[in-house]
Amino acid sequence: MGLERLTGLIAFARAASLGSYTAAARALSVSPSAISKSVQRLEQHFGLKLFTRTTRSLTLTPEGRDLFERAMRILHEVEGIDQAAVASRAEPSGTLKITAPLPIGLNILAPALPRFRERYPNVTLDLRLGDQYSDIIEQGIDVLIRVGQLSDSRLISRHLGPHRTGAFASPRYLERKGTPRHPSELSEHDCVNFRYQSSGQALRWTYNEGERSQEVIPEAGITIDLSDAVAATMAADGGIGITPNYVAAPYVLRGELVPVLPQLIMERFPITALWPESRRGSPNVKAFLAFLAEVFPSPAPWDQAVAAHMPGAD
Template sequence: MTESISLERLTGIVAFARAASHGSFTAAARSLSVSPSAVSKTIQRLEQQLGLRLFTRTTRSLVLTPEGRELHERALHLLRAAEDVVQSAAAVRAEPSGTIKVAAPLPIGTRLLAPALPEFRRRYPKVQVDLRLGDRFVNLVEEGIDVAIRIGDLPDSNLLSRGLTSAKVSAFASPTYLAARGTPQRPEDLQHHDCVNFRYQASGQLMRWVFKAGSRTVEFTPDAAIVVDVSDAVVEVIAAGGGIGMSASFIAAPYVERGLLVPVLTEFAAHMPTITAVWPESRRASPSVKAFIGFLEELFPSPAPWDAVIANAALRPKHIPPTTGTKK
């Protein structure tokens, strides 16, 4: 007869799986809303019960032992099965309710999603939204995320997905900067300008600027005068006259409408990959997830209104001289 698992041991497996996935007790504790010491003690008890060493601990890292790696894979299967049970029970209810955990990149979350959440709550008052923002690539299954919004090509996975819309990445500058330094006519002219670039927090890599010149793609990393690691900071710097920077149209559009930014090199603008919603197979039948995906389709229409703002601004006559001479 198979021995039934105790609640204490099950709690230890959950804590172990989170710590292994996140690589630290602190991150695991944060995801479980408990203290790091509670996670550590729970895992220590599990190791004692199993008679196994699951982690090699150092002052800087938490590394799985061979036995720990094998148990981690089995623990993930257990957690996925448990999530399936919960989601199947939730799907019985026709009305969306409960908490839905949503992950999104910071600029999309702050600029587009967060302002729309009150309307979603008005429609579905029994649904609570737990929004997680950041540049880190989130594992939906391991972290219990119901829906994530991602930008770019999706790796092969078992996730369900729905393309929402696309946006353009264009170059922008303030009117005062262009009046003082001239307007670039070709991507090559940017070597004569102060550039403001973006550094990805997750990888530490600088953003490569991509332009389309007919069938030819021009791609390079500019010699930037200022580098920041938050997308909103890029537009703030260039709106203050700091130079020319690249921004997604949904971030720059409000600045363009207020006359704080001017699109440049628009005829060379490259399309951004599709903005996509993804969710686990286990959430397929969830009424709350279905409602949220439908809401996202309204929030991200195609064609996108922010692209129209940039396109209309590009058609306005400009009286700013082209770039001449060398970079100051």
């Protein structure tokens, strides 16, 4: 098989799995036109139409679906050869692709990456932030960090730490409006709420009342779909809101936010690292997973910072 045909198979497989030339180009770090031309040459070589194209999507033809399944078997074998070669090297080197939700990447991972590079200068880190990386094997991701667990038998997982959230407000806001003692008082306050980008649903604020779990969606004057923006709005005296401790902790340490309403402290889905079974022996992945144990210590410093400023703390 010639190099051009193998390149075409890679471009075709990425476009088929991701559903567009643009997404495939992003995953392979080339231009969309390069993906399109590679697929066209592959179609000309086989004399087959591989995609039904519309302005918005790509759909595999029956012939394209058959070729896709065969191509993926070949590419997985090639990937296995590559991983075996990587695993044979004693020192981590080459590119390590990581993906994480934006708030975790911004507040926890990105500040720690220079320390990893000091330790392993031959590793080039490629950090991709967002939740669009769902099939990490198809997208060539080495380590995925997520809140919660992905149910994929091809992946190995490791618990990194709890994902705790709490309610916060700025000292100036509380001086002006008073400090609530119970979630039932939220109707008397300005609130900043979070909206999930995936579903468009507003965050439900839950708390325990005796043995019963209570839930409230506050009447928010401001709703934002990014935790960091919620924290920034609260620090600008926007009202009371809920955000993860790792986002709020720097504001708390600077005196720009204080924790309120301990009833609203929640330990949501855990923060988890996942990686493909095929990367098990990779020195890069092994080194980064060991490093993550340092980045996510127990107890986490961001949880300790918030707890130390909780009302009633010594």
